[in-house]
Amino acid sequence: KNCNAHCKNKILMLERYYSLGSSSLGGMDDDIVSLVKSIVPPLTSKKHKGQDGRIGIIGGCKDYTGAPYFAAISALKVGGDLSHVFCTKDAATVIKSYSPELIVHPVLDSPNAVEEIEKWLPRLHGLVVGPGLGREDFLLKTEVIERSKARDIPIVIDADGLWLVTHQPSVIQGYQKGILTPNFMEFTRLFEALHHEPMNSSDHQRSVMQLSAAMGNLTLVLKGEQDLISDGSKVYSCSVEGSGRRFDPHINPSVVAAFGACSLTRQCNNQAFQRHGRSTTTSDMIQEISPAFRKLFEN
Template identity: 45%
Template structure:
C-alpha cells in the first residue's frame, strides 16, 4: 500500500474523541521493565503510550526503580513487583486488565529477572495479550526463541541493528525470520525501518523524516507508541480489510503508525534542538505530529 492508504487505515482504527467511551477503552498498556540502573526507559515507553492516546499505563519494575519512575510522572501507575519473591503470582492478576504489553525497556539482564519475565511471557501467551518485545527483552528471547513460539496473539520484536544481527545469527539468516510464526513480526529499526514477517502483504520499508541524532530513549518512545496503536488496530481489525491468511496486518500497521509518528517527532525536535536534542524533547512533539498525521 502507498503512504496515503496506510495513513487512512490507521485513522480508521483510532478511537474518536466523541465522549462516548469510558476510561480504559482507549488502551490499558503494561510496561515490564525498569531496574536499578535503568529507570528512564520504562518512563519513556509509558509516557509515550499515554501521549499517543492510551488511557492508563502500568509499569512493573524492580523495587529499586519504582520510586524514581514515580518521581518522573504521576501519570504512570508503578508496581515495584518484578524482584519480589512471588513476582509472577503478584503481577499475573494485573495482566487481565491490559490490552497490550511491552517487555524490555530498562529491564536489565539479571538472571532472576529473566526467570520471572520468562514465566510472565507464558502467562501472557495463555491470556492471548498482544506483546511488544524490545531492548533487554530481545536479549532474553534471542537466547531462547521457544519462549515466543506458538503465540495466538500478536508478537512484535523491535530490534536495532545490533539486536537484529544477533537475532539473525540465532535463526541462521534473516530469511528465516519469516518462519518465527504467523503472529510474530520483526520490526527492524534503523536509518530505514523495515518489517520482516510471514505475510508479504504486511511488509514495508520507511526512511521518511527523522534526523541524524541518535540519542538514547528513542526506541522506548517507539515501543510505547506501538503498544497503543497495537491495541487500536487489533480492536478494529475489520477496518483493515484483513484476509484470514494475513494475521500480521494489524501488527504491521501498528509499527508503521508509530514509526512515521516518532520519525516526525524526531524531525521536529531536531529542528529546534539540533545536536542537543534528547529523547524527552521528542515527547513534546507527539501531539503536534499526531495531529498532522491523523487529526484529532
Template identity: 40%
Template sequence: MPVPDHVFKQIKRIIPPLNGKLHKGQSGRVGVLGGALDYTGAPYFAAISSQRLGAELGHVICSPTAAGAIKSYSPDLIVHPILKQETSSEKLRPELSSLLERLHVLVVGPGLGREDYMQSFARLAVTIAKEQRMYLVLDADALWMVGKDIDIIKGYNKAVLTPNVMEFKRLSEAVGIDPKSEPSERASLLSKSLGGVTVLQKGPSDIISTNTSTTENANDEVETIEVDVEGGLKRCGGQGDILSGTVGAFLAWGKCYESGAFGDNSVPSERIPILASVGGSMVTRTTSKFAFRQKGRSLVTQDMLGEIGQAFQEVFGEDEQGAEVDHVKL
C-alpha cells in the same frame, strides 16, 4: 517510499475517535515491564510515550529499586514495584497474572537488564501474556532473552519485536539467517524463522515484516513495509523506548477496536501488529524530526515527549475534536 494507502487507511480505522462517546479504559491500557536499579528512564519513556500518543493508562511493572525514581518522573503513571529479587516466579505469578488481565498490551524490555531475576520475571510475563492472548512488544533486553530461547516467542503472532542493528544481528544469528542474504529481505526471513512474529527492524528506514508462510516458496503470505518518513539527524538513547511505547499504544487501540469498543470491525485482527508497527514508526520518526528542529545537537529523549501529539496530528491528520482533516504529506 510511501506507506501504501490501504495500510494507512487501516491504521486510521484502529485509532479511537475523540468524540466523547468512549468510556474509561476504551482508549488503551498499556503495561511496561522493566526497570531495575540502573535503568529507570527507559520504562518511563515507553509508558509515558504511550500516554502522550493517546493511550488512557500507563502502567510500569518494575523492581522496587526503580519504583521511586519512576514515580517521581510523572504522577500520571501507575507504578507496580512487584519484581522483587527475593520473590520466586511461582509466588509472583498470581499477582502478575491479575495485573495483566487489566491491560490491553504489554511492552517487555525497556530497562529490563540482564540480571537473572529480571530475566526470569520477563519470561514469566511473556508466558502469562501469551496465555491471556495479549498483544506484546519486545525490545531491548527482552530481545536478548529471545535470542537465548527462540521458543519463548516463536509462533505467537500477536507479538512485535523492535530490534536495532546489533539486536537484529544477534537474533538473525540465533535463527541461522545467512548473513549474505539480501538486506531488504532479512526482516521477512527473521519473521518467518520466528513463526510469523512481526519484526520492526530499526535503521535509516524502518523495515517492518510479517511472514506466516510455512514453506520455502510461499511468498503470498509475506508482507513487508518500509517506513522512510523523515526523522531527526541525532539518534539519542531512549528513542527506541519511545517507539516501543507508541507501538504499544497502537496495539492497545487495536485490542479495543477488535473488542468492539469503536470502529466497524473491517480490519482483521491478524493485521493489527503490522499496522501498529507502521503507525508507531511513522509517529516516532516524525517526533524525532520535530524535536531535532527545536534542539539540534543538544537533543535528548526528554525533548521528544512534547512533540508526540503534534507528530500524530501531522501523520494522521486529526484535530483535537477528532474530526478528520487533510493528511499532511511527509
C-alpha cells in the same frame, strides 16, 4: 467480545478493508497511514477511563529507569488512558518522580513477581516487555510472557527482552500478536542465533523477512535509517511519514500497528530535531507526540 458499538463498527470496517482486492481499490494509492487513521479511537466524552487503552510496561531496574518511563508516558501521550509500569523496588520511586500519571508497581524483584503481575493481566490491552529490564532472571520474564500469551494479549518485545528471545526464541515464536523491535545489533544476534550462520549484511530486507518467517511469521521491526517491517511474507519500508507508495490491503494488523508506531516515532524525531538540532533528547521527542500524532493521523 466486550466491544462497544464503535469498536464493532471499526472491526467491520477493517474486515471489509482487508477483504477488498486490488481491483476494488480503483488503482488508488492507499497509504498504510490511512489504515492507521481508521483505527485511531475518536475523542469522545461518552467513554469511561480505560476504554481507550490500558498498557503494561515490564521493565525498570536500579540502573535503568528512563526507558520504561518513556515507553509508558508515550502510551499516554498518544491517547491511552492508563499506563502501568512493573519494575523493581529501587526503580519505582525514581519512575514515579518522573510523572504522577503513571501507575508504578515495584514487584519485579519480589519473590512472587509473576503472580503480582499476572493479577493485572486481565486489565491490560497490551504489554511491552524489555525497556530497562536487565538481563537477569530469565525464568521470571519467560513466565510473564507465557501467561500473557495464554490471555491473548498483544506483546511488544524490545531492548533486554530481545536478549531473552535470542537465548530462548520459543518463548514468543509463532505468537501472532507478538512484535519484536530490534536495532541492528540486536537483530544480528537474533538472526545468527536462529539461523546458525552469519547474516547477509548487503540485503537487509531479505534478512528481515527470513527472520520473521523463522520466528513463526510474527511481526518484526528492524529499526534503522529506514525501518523495515515484515511478517515473513512481505517487507514494508518506513522512511518518512506518509509515503506515497501503494500497499497491499491484506495487511497483518500487527504490521499496521508497527508501521503507525514507526511513522510516529520518526515524525517526532524530525520535529524535535528541527527545534533543537544537536541538543535533541528523547524528552524533546515526547513533547512532539501530540502535534506529530495530529499531523499523521488526525488530519
